[in-house]
Amino acid sequence: MITPNNTLTRQATMGQWLVHPVGAPLFCELLAQYGLEALHLGLALGRPLSHLGQLTYGRISESAIDDLLQAATENMLAGRSGSPSEDSHFLPIPIRRDMSLNEIQIRDPFILSDSTTSTYYLYGSTDKNIWSGAGTGFDTYRSRDLIHWEGPFAAFRPPSGFWSQGMYWAPEVHEYLGHWYMFATFTALNGHRGTQVLRADYPIGPFTPWSDGAITPSKWQCLDGTLFLENGQPWIVYCHEWTQVHDGAMYAQRLSPDLRCTDGTPLFLFSASDANWSRPMQGISPGFSFPAHVTDGPSLFRLDNGHLMMLWSSFGDHGYAMGIAHSASGTIEGPWTQEQEALWSADGGHGMIFRTHEGCLALTLHQPNNTPDERAIIRSLTEHERTVSLQKRP
DSSP: OOOGGGSOSSSSBHHHHHTSTTHHHHHHHHHHHTTOOGGGGGGGGGSBGGGHHHHTTTSSOHHHHHHHHHHHHHHHHTTOOOOOOTTGGGSOOOOEEEEOGGGOBOEEEEEEEETTTTEEEEEEEOSSOSSSSOOOOEEEEEESSSSSEEEEEEEEOOOTTOSEEEEEEEEEEEEETTEEEEEEEEEETTSOEEEEEEEESSTTOOOEEEEEEEOSOTTSOEEEEEEEEETTEEEEEEEEOHHHHSBOEEEEEEEOTTSSSEEEEEEEEEEGGGSTTOOOOSSOOTTOOSOOBOOEEEEEEEOTTOOEEEEEEEEETBEEEEEEEEESSSSTTOOEEEOSSOSBOBSOEEEEEEEOTTSOEEEEEEESOSTTTOEEEEEEEEEOSSOEEEOOOO
């Protein structure tokens, strides 16, 4: 665990500042004054705070960094460090009953439909601020009818010495060979991001680390890994992030039968700019010399006739959006083609398709895209021969 009183220096990395209970809000406030976000720093999170002026081409001055250090020191001396005790995140969470989705702050929602118990489980990014500050973990909620929910239940809490201390994103859970596996995105203090596999005996958890750290390529910025099974062979599909390659890319890679590691080389599927509806992201760091296209949240689904689709997110004309890609071969290898128009075009995304207990198709995603207002929404889908469409509301 981080010791709060010895990390807020010029030599501390920006990643350490971002998971510190005092440093995180002050650091993010400084970036915001110059129109920047911590998310845009990428691997620069592994560099010391003293490099911030150089990284922003002098936009953030040395005096501004001095002011940041002074404010952090004053807050700690005043006893407002807010640092939790080593075991505070293991305290019981008050369980609420009969909640609506409007009462649950969550991003990147994933719904597991467990037909054996006629129960739905809702997972997602559930820290109050998933962009900075020490991460708590992941919570889950459950429901019988997709309307009335109970929770939160602590699905994952990082063990002592866990390699990531913040930016816990996009958990999803799959049943596989008698166990439940969570694929989730974590960020190291040096800025490296990847998907790790966790395992539990029950869908509600608790989930504990299963793979040895991230299973996505160690030198790549990766996120949003998802499990896909094809003829019994497990695959992970994940995003190679725009922070490293500008034009975010989608990749697939075989997994070992026990899901502990990858097998073979990454297989390129498509780039974000391949989609007619995808637009470059606005407001990024001046260090990016080329347009940045985002790939987020791959989710694969087969229609009743076997046609293979992928739901994924990027930015469109009206903010965060979500579209559909199609595999021409019906296999993970593709080739993959993109629908011309986004399935969801305005201020919402990172969703997935699931079947209800009655066999109907449904879509969940988060909307709006700004924190802390994001909520999971559920919409009914109509299944066609080669695609799906949103059902009109009555």
